[in-house]
Amino acid sequence: RDQSVFDRHVGIKVVQRERALGGVECHLIRAGSDAMLWDCGSTLPSVGLRQIPQAVRAVGAWRVPTVVLTHPNLDHYDGLLDVIEPLGVKRVLITQAFRDDADAHPWAGPAALLAGLAERAVDVRIVAAGDAFDFGRARVTFLSPAADAAFPDANDTSLVAVFSVKTAAGTRRLMMTGDAGPGALNALLSPNADLHADALEIPHHGSFNDAAARFVQSVDPSVVLQSTGPSRLGDRRWDPLRAGRDWLVTAADGAAWAELRTDGTVARGSFRR
16 A cells, blocks of 8 residues: 555464464565565475465565575574566575584575575575665674674574664664574663564563563564464463554465555554454
8 A cells, every 4th residue: 555664474373273283484574665574484384386476466466586584493494486487586684503504404494495495596695684785675794693703502592683764753663683692682682772562462472581572662663563383372471561452464464464554653453364
């Protein structure tokens, strides 16, 4: 829609949760005519052959030239090679930790993925905290990990980024976090950090820990998107932070979306509501 700035952010997860089939970790982000995928994987086999392309096209995106892979966990990247051709993927952004994992384990998944991308002539770029680029009407800025970060947990190497856009009511922000865990979140929670965002992909599928709770409180979003299966549905420890926010969980709501509009309002919903 013309009024849309991020039209739309879609978290695709557990289409039939009643059968506990598993889930898809893939978010479509659009700004004007630009589109990207933030992660592209699943616990389901062959999710990139049909499910992801069909879901992307269902919301009107046909070409998605950019993909961000937050970290080298299989459920965040194993659908990527199958969507390269149907979605017209041209570039993939990864971390140094992703590249290091591939170099250290040439027989494993990350190495096979990077080899497949090279065979398909996809441009692979390494990004880190401080890197930024224009994305449609928005500006994307990576907050984590730092270029010299050395986290023992692979989840903490997840890319975290803010999508900022100017609106009639001031700047509005969307924050994406991948599977960032306590180590990365505590590093981001410095006293002078400006972490506020209007919409937030909650870290690590909504896995609760003290650092995640402090992080959500600091970001203070009006909309939370939680991409998760049934195992983390209804975790009562999040209840104090759910109050006063629109909290969409894919295990209950299906594919969920948030939209930052040019008038400054933040819309949200899901395809089950």
